[in-house]
Amino acid sequence: MNDPIQRPLLVIAALIAALAGLLAPASAQDNAALVQRFATENFGEIANAVNALATSGSERASPVIEALRDSRLVYRQGDRAVFIRQADGSFADAATGAAADAGATRPVRLNNNVRRAIEAAMGALTLMHPDARRRAAAAEAVFKSRDAGALAALTQAIGQERDTRVKRLMEEARAAIVVADASAPDADRITAIGVIQRRGDQDALAMLGSLPANTTASVREAAETATATIRRSLAFWEAGQNVWYGLSLGSVLLLAAIGLAITFGVMGVINMAHGEMVMIGAYTTFVVQQAIRAIAPGLMDASLFIALPMAFLVAGAIGVAIERLIIRHLYGRALETLLATWGVSLILQQAVRSWFGPTNREVTTPSWMSGSFEIGNLAITANRLAIIVFAGLVFAALLMFLKRTPFGLQTRAVTQNRRMAGAMGIRTNWVDALTFGLGSGIAGLAGVALSQIDNVSPNLGQGYIIDSFMVVVFGGVGNLWGTLVGAMTLGIANKFLEPYAGAVLGKIIVLVLIILFIQKRPRGLFALKGRAVEA
Amino acid sequence: MIVARILANGLDRRVAAFLVALVAIAIAVPALNLLLPPDNPLHVPTHVVALFGKYLCYALLALSLDLAWGFCGILSLGHGAFFALGGYAMGMYLMRQIGARGVYGNPELPDFMVFLNWKELPWYWYGFDQFWFAAIMALLVPGLLAFCFGWLAFRSRVTGVYLSIITQAMTYALLLAFFRNDMGFGGNNGLTDFKEILGFNVQSAGTRGALFAASALFLALGIAVTATVTRSKLGKLMVAVRDAESRTRFIGWRPERIKLFGFTLSAVMAGVAGALYVPQVGIINPSEFAPANSIEVVIWTAVGGRGTIVGPVIGAVLVNWAKSWFTVALPDMWLFALGALFVAVTLFLPRGIVGMWDQWRSGRKELRAVGVGSAEPTVETPIVRAKPVSAPALDASAPQPAE
Numbered sequence: 001m002n003d004p005i006q007r008p009l010l011v012i013a014a015l016i017a018a019l020a021g022l023l024a025p026a027s028a029q030d031n032a033a034l035v036q037r038f039a040t041e042n043f044g045e046i047a048n049a050v051n052a053l054a055t056s057g058s059e060r061a062s063p064v065i066e067a068l069r070d071s072r073l074v075y076r077q078g079d080r081a082v083f084i085r086q087a088d089g090s091f092a093d094a095a096t097g098a099a100a101d102a103g104a105t106r107p108v109r110l111n112n113n114v115r116r117a118i119e120a121a122m123g124a125l126t127l128m129h130p131d132a133r134r135r136a137a138a139a140e141a142v143f144k145s146r147d148a149g150a151l152a153a154l155t156q157a158i159g160q161e162r163d164t165r166v167k168r169l170m171e172e173a174r175a176a177i178v179v180a181d182a183s184a185p186d187a188d189r190i191t192a193i194g195v196i197q198r199r200g201d202q203d204a205l206a207m208l209g210s211l212p213a214n215t216t217a218s219v220r221e222a223a224e225t226a227t228a229t230i231r232r233s234l235a236f237w238e239a240g241q242n243v244w245y246g247l248s249l250g251s252v253l254l255l256a257a258i259g260l261a262i263t264f265g266v267m268g269v270i271n272m273a274h275g276e277m278v279m280i281g282a283y284t285t286f287v288v289q290q291a292i293r294a295i296a297p298g299l300m301d302a303s304l305f306i307a308l309p310m311a312f313l314v315a316g317a318i319g320v321a322i323e324r325l326i327i328r329h330l331y332g333r334a335l336e337t338l339l340a341t342w343g344v345s346l347i348l349q350q351a352v353r354s355w356f357g358p359t360n361r362e363v364t365t366p367s368w369m370s371g372s373f374e375i376g377n378l379a380i381t382a383n384r385l386a387i388i389v390f391a392g393l394v395f396a397a398l399l400m401f402l403k404r405t406p407f408g409l410q411t412r413a414v415t416q417n418r419r420m421a422g423a424m425g426i427r428t429n430w431v432d433a434l435t436f437g438l439g440s441g442i443a444g445l446a447g448v449a450l451s452q453i454d455n456v457s458p459n460l461g462q463g464y465i466i467d468s469f470m471v472v473v474f475g476g477v478g479n480l481w482g483t484l485v486g487a488m489t490l491g492i493a494n495k496f497l498e499p500y501a502g503a504v505l506g507k508i509i510v511l512v513l514i515i516l517f518i519q520k521r522p523r524g525l526f527a528l529k530g531r532a533v534e535a
Numbered sequence: 536m537i538v539a540r541i542l543a544n545g546l547d548r549r550v551a552a553f554l555v556a557l558v559a560i561a562i563a564v565p566a567l568n569l570l571l572p573p574d575n576p577l578h579v580p581t582h583v584v585a586l587f588g589k590y591l592c593y594a595l596l597a598l599s600l601d602l603a604w605g606f607c608g609i610l611s612l613g614h615g616a617f618f619a620l621g622g623y624a625m626g627m628y629l630m631r632q633i634g635a636r637g638v639y640g641n642p643e644l645p646d647f648m649v650f651l652n653w654k655e656l657p658w659y660w661y662g663f664d665q666f667w668f669a670a671i672m673a674l675l676v677p678g679l680l681a682f683c684f685g686w687l688a689f690r691s692r693v694t695g696v697y698l699s700i701i702t703q704a705m706t707y708a709l710l711l712a713f714f715r716n717d718m719g720f721g722g723n724n725g726l727t728d729f730k731e732i733l734g735f736n737v738q739s740a741g742t743r744g745a746l747f748a749a750s751a752l753f754l755a756l757g758i759a760v761t762a763t764v765t766r767s768k769l770g771k772l773m774v775a776v777r778d779a780e781s782r783t784r785f786i787g788w789r790p791e792r793i794k795l796f797g798f799t800l801s802a803v804m805a806g807v808a809g810a811l812y813v814p815q816v817g818i819i820n821p822s823e824f825a826p827a828n829s830i831e832v833v834i835w836t837a838v839g840g841r842g843t844i845v846g847p848v849i850g851a852v853l854v855n856w857a858k859s860w861f862t863v864a865l866p867d868m869w870l871f872a873l874g875a876l877f878v879a880v881t882l883f884l885p886r887g888i889v890g891m892w893d894q895w896r897s898g899r900k901e902l903r904a905v906g907v908g909s910a911e912p913t914v915e916t917p918i919v920r921a922k923p924v925s926a927p928a929l930d931a932s933a934p935q936p937a938e
Contacts, residue, residue: 270696329882334696335610336881339837342830343877350870466707466826469700504711511708515684515701519691 031060032095038064038073038108039080046108047117054121055152062125064094069118074105082108120145124153127170132163139169143203146180172199179223182212189215190222197226200233201377237377242495248384250491251391252453255446256464257471258398258483259439265477266415266435269327269337273345274468275461276352277319277440281311281447282456283352286361301366304448311444318348319440323433345461353458360455369452387449394445399480411435470514476524485525490514550762553845554755561751565744581740584747585815586859590852591750592812595757597835597847599804602761604833605841606770607797608777610695613702614805615829616709617677619819621806623713624676626726626819627660628669629737633730646728647721657719666733673810674803681802682795689791689798694780703826710824725820732814743815750811754848757804762844764800773797774842834873837880840887849888 034056037049050068053061067073067084073094075082082094083102091102110118123145126138135157142150154174161167175192178184196204208223208230215223260274285307292303299306322344330337365383372381402408413421414431422428447460454460467490475486490510497506521527564579564587571578596618603609635642639649643656662668684705688698716722735742764770775783776790783790813819822828832851839850854876861869884891 264696268696270700326878326882333881333885335699336885338610338696338699339830339833340878340881343834343874343881346870346874346877350867350874353870354867466703470704473697473700504715508708508711511704511711515704515708516687518693518697518701519687522691522693522697 030056031058034058035060035064035082035095036080038068038082038094039075039077041109043109043111043114046110047114050114050117050121054124060095060097061121063097065118065121065125067094068108068110069115069122071107071110073108074102075108076103076105120147120150123147124150127153127157128160132166135161135163136166136169139166139173142173143169143176143207146176146207148177148181151177171195176207179207179219180210180212182214186216186219189219193219193222193226197229200230202234205230205234234377240376240378242499243492244378244380244384246492246495247388247488248491249494250488251388252446252450253464253467253471253491254391254484254487255387255394255449256443257468257475257487258395258480259442259446260468261472261475261477261480261483262398262411262442263436263439264472265479266411267327267432268334269330270334270341270469271322271436271439272338272342272465273322273348274341274439274443275463275465276345276348277315277443277461278447278450278464279352279458279461280315280318280348281444282363282451282454282460283356283361283447284311284314284444285448285451286356286363286456289364300364301368303364304366304369304452307448308445311448312441313444315444315447316437316441319443320433320437322440323436327436328429328432349458349461356458358458360457363451363456365452383452387453390449394442395480395484398442402480407431407434470511472524473518474514474524476521476526479526482524482526547762550758550844553848554758557751557755557758561748561755564751565748569740569744581743584740584743587852588743588747588750588815589812590855591747591754592808592815593832593835593855594848594851595750595754595808595811596805596832597839597851598754598757598761598844599801599808600832601836601839601841601843601847602764602804603798603801604836605843605847606761606765606773606777607794607801608780609794609798610699610833611702611798611801612699612826612829612833613704613706614801614832615826616706616824617681617802617805618809618812618832619709619713619821619823620677620680621673621809622813622819622823623720623726623809624663624669624673624806625810625813626729627663627672627720628666629729629732629814630726631660631664632732633728636730637728645721645726647716647724648719651716653719660719670810673806677802677806677809678799681799685795685798689794692791703829706824706829707826710821710826713821713824721820723821725818726813727818727820729814729817737814737817746811746815750815753807753811757807758844758848760800760804765844769793769796831873834877834880836887838876838884838887840889840891843887843889843893846887846889853888 034049034053037052038046040046040049046068050065053064063084064073064082072085073082074085074091081100081102083091083100083105084094084097085091085102091100091105092098093100123138123141126134127142127150129135129138139154139157142154151174154170154177158167158170158174161170172195175195178192179189179196181189193208196207205227208227211220211223256275256278259277260271263269263271263274285304288307288310289300289303292299292306322341326340326344327337330340369383369386372379374380402411410421410426410431411434413424413426414428414435418428421431450460450464454463471483471486471490474490475482475484493510493513494506497509500506501509518524564584567577567579568581568584573580596614599617600611600614603611603614630645633645637646637649639646641649644653648656663672684702688701693701712718713720713725714723720726729737731737732742732746735745765773772783772788772793775788776793780790783793809819809823831854835851835854836847837850838854839848840846857872858869861872880887886894
């Protein structure tokens, strides 16, 4: 293996040996002969011995080569008997694995050349490992190394492979070897490029970008076409990933803003304490989980389902209390309401800080919300997916509530024309209180969701409040669809700007765009039309 | 002298008395600090001079917000941004004055630029080695920002809560921007470690005394300007826009121009306050842009009494004095106290301390007369009186935007 010219010869030799190994499993005698070749000082010989053993198909190949890798392979100088030093210090015969008395030994030495041989051999050996994940990892390793020495083992492994996913990886690895081999026939290489193109990721691009120098024009051309195709598909997937991140951010914004939009729409007041309702929802989750841990640890996976109604009730009750105690007295003075609710937010923040401490509280993520899966090249984490689904459900439930229930009807009536609604016999101050409670309760639900992806600290709400305002201002009030469109637009715009401008600058650009947008549509995208606006 | 001229024009007695008092403390406090020995019972310690110098800057900031909110009805939740911009202009001058005395000893570049491996001064730092340039910038930058922002916002009739929220977005965007190291304003740490101003050591008692006197005099100037403007015809129009924007427009005035003037003047005053503040506290960093700071300014104004001239000054000093006391004595209680203040003032003291005082002082008869006057505006006097007593009656009935 020292000499590059030797390589093709070795490959052929290995191929023959592998075939021979396949036909007739090595006997104990063969094992002894193979193993004995390690008893030498010559590094080249040792590397050859590694190759021979690896391709022999012997069941002793794996333990012996592993022992060599870990410098646990020793030999007796006199009779060239080879032993493996076990973890407990005793010795075992390398050829049979039986315990043996070694006596005076010296280790089989390693250099980088031998280590490379070991690596390739281990790769080949792992290709037949019983565990599918190990086989897949080995195929990946070969794909990256493009080690021609593994070709034989790979071909053999492909023949045996049952798992289609692993088989595809192995075929890609084989294609990589063929593409990188300038001496292979052009037709084979072009077919192999097709296999790699189907893989279509960054590694495939790198692979096709580093063809050997003496590659023919036709192969080069095929590689370039494949590269272009892969680039297109990568750009597509990247856009898809951005949309996904944007949807995820958008649904977080939607959850945080939708309660705000309802209260703003109905009462014309901005609730600056809305962020604190989110924070209280998150702390409710924490308390519920603490209680479950103490009483019924088995219910931990269901903790969020218990926390949801609790958070709704707690935050909603606080919301109703704020409305009854403070906001009711400030009716018609929107700007003063803003100040008073800001005061409430300071008090709530400090109360939580005094009660639970200023540091982050740990909220457990249920097992069904952890982990991730892939669709194409899209990595999708379960907790983000859960939040998107949850935001959608909350939105749909709210929509149904406002459209299909008597209370929803009254709420919409008050939103459109408060005095006329009052004249029709709707008790507008009840509607105010309940709407404020509903909006706060939804903020509490948002808090349960956010506790899964953000730090539960007294400042949790502060981080979302300005973004929620932006959503409401952008989307317009009095129309839930405006909030949905606003949240999703801002989420996706943020995530598309991030790769170009960076996270902070992207956010600044979005803020400036909103400020400019307000000039064009001072009442947001979906503004209420008619007299109500001028009231 | 400007004070004398304004007095001659017949300011209201309270404002005049306040101006005289401010000039008096501008002379007396530094004198008591510098001339009397420390063991004299009348000696004012240097740290008290520095502390109250800071309060005077806050008072000017509160006054500037009062001009926008109390008189024009523009509730800006981003006035801290103008204050901080003025402060950064002054901070850049002070930074350049450090010269080669920085940690890295670079005569051209401030330390943080050397640290970031910048090779030359960015273009927007040129000129800041001159005091006059920095002083002009401290007025111009906040003024220009307010002018552009106001021009866009008022022209398209963004009012009420929407306006408050986008002013908040403005200061938040600036907060994020100034946090970035690439902006060239020192990033997270801001500008600090100042050595001297106009050749005087910023730490010395003499400089502190002078800065205190300057703050008091600029506050007096601010009060004089605000009083003059609000007593003029323009000031009456401002109040008209505040109380009934649509009606003012229908009569034939251009509310957006009136508001733009008020907002820009207010931002310039805030910039002056920031420029005076920075040499006294010795640091300016992006946290001055935090939306919470700007909202706190609103409560100073509200406590003192919006729509009055001396109210915001009293409010700013009182609230900040309370804050200093709380953060030492009961640090955990401060946010409770501040939050309760917000709620209590909006619920029980909508006109602030000064407004309540006026109400208490004025007799029943006068109150009734004003109530009748504002309920039935006559054709001859379509503009609402500027006196704060008239504010509540109108406030409650005034059509608030986004209701």
